[in-house]
Amino acid sequence: MNQNTAHSHSEDGASHTSPVILVKELTKTYIMGETEVHALRSVSFSVNAGEYIAIIGASGSGKSTLMNMLGLLDRPTSGSYRIGGVEAAELSKDRMADLRNTQIGFVFQRFNLLARTTALKQVGLPLFYAGVSGRESAKRAAAALARVGLGDRLDHRPEELSGGQQQRVAVARALVNNPGIVLADEPTGALDSHTGSELLALFDELHAQGITLVVVTHDMGVAARAQRIITLRDGEVLEDRANFAGQNEALPAGPLSASIANGAQNGAAAHGSNHAQLAVGAAMPATAATGGNHEDL
Numbered sequence: 587m588n589q590n591t592a593h594s595h596s597e598d599g600a601s602h603t604s605p606v607i608l609v610k611e612l613t614k615t616y617i618m619g620e621t622e623v624h625a626l627r628s629v630s631f632s633v634n635a636g637e638y639i640a641i642i643g644a645s646g647s648g649k650s651t652l653m654n655m656l657g658l659l660d661r662p663t664s665g666s667y668r669i670g671g672v673e674a675a676e677l678s679k680d681r682m683a684d685l686r687n688t689q690i691g692f693v694f695q696r697f698n699l700l701a702r703t704t705a706l707k708q709v710g711l712p713l714f715y716a717g718v719s720g721r722e723s724a725k726r727a728a729a730a731l732a733r734v735g736l737g738d739r740l741d742h743r744p745e746e747l748s749g750g751q752q753q754r755v756a757v758a759r760a761l762v763n764n765p766g767i768v769l770a771d772e773p774t775g776a777l778d779s780h781t782g783s784e785l786l787a788l789f790d791e792l793h794a795q796g797i798t799l800v801v802v803t804h805d806m807g808v809a810a811r812a813q814r815i816i817t818l819r820d821g822e823v824l825e826d827r828a829n830f831a832g833q834n835e836a837l838p839a840g841p842l843s844a845s846i847a848n849g850a851q852n853g854a855a856a857h858g859s860n861h862a863q864l865a866v867g868a869a870m871p872a873t874a875a876t877g878g879n880h881e882d883l
């Protein structure tokens with residue numbers, strides 16, 4: 587079965603480039619004893635190859651649940667989602683792992699590195715698990731670490747690296763299989779603002795190299811880097827809009843914030859919320875943008 591490609595035929599037979607991520611009416615219900623938690627109620631959207639998307643929303647709105655589905659780390663309760671053209675909702679555990687290994691790199695808020703393990707080993711392990719020889723794993727791990735600017739830190743353990751460097755190791759680990767898609771859940775959440783912006787600069791590079799990026803954040807300064815911003819609320823998509831600032835960072839602040847505001851397609855106001863104001867976040871420091879009216883994010 588060779589569906590492992592972004593190019594396919596739609597149901598009506600037309601040839602086109604299909605989305606690398608296609609989510610349809612995805613739900614996830616956690617059963618907690620007697621209660622059901624509807625973490626995702628019905629989420630649908632699609633992501634084209636090379637897009638840079640931010641997912642925002644209040645704590646508990648379902649962001650991590652959604653990312654865990656997209657990252658093939660967990661299964662939905664119902665609905666369908668395609669990753670790289672492959673229907674993922676009903677894959678066996680092994681096929682899920684294969685798909686994850688070939689398509690997805692995942693970056694976590696808390697880095698999730700192994701203690702007492704060198705950068706080279708951390709990054710080489712996914713390859714090694716996938717059956718690549720130790721020598722080849724090390725070679726590719728070194729290349730991935732060089733790609734994130736850590737070519738001179740191969741033998742360092744997490745405790746010998748700064749937070750920003752640890753997150754770069756995690757990004758190198760996400761990149762080592764050459765995935766088309768990188769998913770990051772609050773990747774700057776544990777970093778100071780300077781280190782956070784360095785990580786975002788790295789994400790910009792990955793985006794420029796054609797990687798599809800989906801980044802969960804509650805920081806509008808982070809979301810402003812993306813080309814498109816999806817807002818979740820209570821397990822549903824509240825808003826899905828283009829962010830023109832994310833496509834041209836060189837724009838000056840004034841016209842830029844206006845153009846972002848005009849970019850709102852899905853009228854947050856129509857949903858009776860003040861989320862449209864988030865649009866100005868791109869032109870503001872992250873802390874200001876996430877304060878005030880926006881603290882519910």
Ligand SMILES: Nc1ncnc2c1ncn2[C@@H]1O[C@H](COP(=O)(O)OP(=O)(O)O)[C@@H](O)[C@H]1O
Nearest residue numbers: 616618623625644645646647648649650651652
């Ligand atoms: N493993 C779990 N078991 C039960 N409930 C969960 C689990 N993970 C998340 N939830 C619940 O699902 C909802 C969405 O959580 P989450 O996806 O982590 O939100 P976010 O990342 O946006 O903060 C929350 O109400 C949370 O308490």
Ligand SMILES: [Mg+2]
Nearest residue numbers: 649650651771
């Ligand atoms: Mg979360």
